[in-house]
Amino acid sequence: MNKFFVYITPVFILIISTPMVVSNDTLQVKINIEENSVVYEGDIINCTIIGNPIEVYWTIDNQTPHYTFYNGNPVIFNPEPTPLDKTYVNLTVYAENNNVVASDTVKIILKRIYFGDIHFHSTISDGYNPIDALYNNTFNDNYLDFACLTDHAEIINSLDFTPPQPFWMFTRSVIQFILYKIGLRDEWSIIKEKAREYYHPGRFTTLLGFEYSPGPWYPGGYPWSPNGHEDISHINFYYRDVYQDAKKYSGWDCHTFDDILQAMANEREKGHLVVGFPHHPIMKIGNFGAYTVNWSFLHDRIENKSAGDLVLRGVEAY
Numbered sequence: 001m002n003k004f005f006v007y008i009t010p011v012f013i014l015i016i017s018t019p020m021v022v023s024n025d026t027l028q029v030k031i032n033i034e035e036n037s038v039v040y041e042g043d044i045i046n047c048t049i050i051g052n053p054i055e056v057y058w059t060i061d062n063q064t065p066h067y068t069f070y071n072g073n074p075v076i077f078n079p080e081p082t083p084l085d086k087t088y089v090n091l092t093v094y095a096e097n098n099n100v101v102a103s104d105t106v107k108i109i110l111k112r113i114y115f116g117d118i119h120f121h122s123t124i125s126d127g128y129n130p131i132d133a134l135y136n137n138t139f140n141d142n143y144l145d146f147a148c149l150t151d152h153a154e155i156i157n158s159l160d161f162t163p164p165q166p167f168w169m170f171t172r173s174v175i176q177f178i179l180y181k182i183g184l185r186d187e188w189s190i191i192k193e194k195a196r197e198y199y200h201p202g203r204f205t206t207l208l209g210f211e212y213s214p215g216p217w218y219p220g221g222y223p224w225s226p227n228g229h230e231d232i233s234h235i236n237f238y239y240r241d242v243y244q245d246a247k248k249y250s251g252w253d254c255h256t257f258d259d260i261l262q263a264m265a266n267e268r269e270k271g272h273l274v275v276g277f278p279h280h281p282i283m284k285i286g287n288f289g290a291y292t293v294n295w296s297f298l299h300d301r302i303e304n305k306s307a308g309d310l311v312l313r314g315v316e317a318y
Helices: 131-140 167-181 187-197 257-269 295-300 305-311
Strands: 028-031 037-040 047-050 055-060 089-096 101-111 116-120 146-149 205-212 235-239 274-278
Touching: 028 089, 047 089, 116 131, 116 205, 116 235, 131 146, 131 187, 146 187, 187 205, 235 257, 257 274, 257 305, 274 305
Parallel strands: 028 101, 037 101, 116 146, 146 205
Antiparallel strands: 028 047, 055 089, 089 101, 205 235, 235 274
């Protein structure tokens, strides 16, 4: 009788555990904020970057790379504007070396700070540069988001009698006034046209505006006027849009604070949203009198306070 023996030979597999070595090429990026967070320009975003990157940067919707960081964390500075039809944008942080690109992306609501120039004059009034040169300069400056030309209302389509001024500037004013009178040049219409021309939605915003600029040589500021120059000052007015029938008002049309504030309140009632910024906190030109804003008069002595409350929304410290 044959006997069969089955031998079971155990096989031992030796597994040797060794520590994991992270390659110098390994990169990891993690943005440590929640999806849909509200992020303000100037915020420092907590971010973890593991590895040895040669270059780190962040983008908004994969546009221009930004390299502002603090202690390895992105600083949101000068981000691209959120498109008009969007609420959210994508914040992406990248880390790169010679062999690897790592990134992380979160969707955020971006609250950006906007910078602009809302007080400058062209050759239409007492400026030294044509309107196109000024707008081109503001548009091509990547740090400006909006601008407003605020030529003096008293000089638009009118003669410039403002003292003191060089003879060539007065001569220019005479020529422009003659062109207006013979129907070849309407400067207020030009201002509106240029505001429309240089408006680029989502990229650069223009406002329609003018400077109400009475002085001691205007009716409201005459020494024999009821309140002298206490009842006048320079105020820049800014319309929300380039309204076709929006008007400009000068020291010849509106003699006092009450006059100009009522006129601009009437513009608002027509649907023309507008705000006013008084300026020249303290200023005097030679012996011609003061331009200083009399804040006490504005607060205590104007009769139509509701018009003032409706229109005045800021101050320009100039």
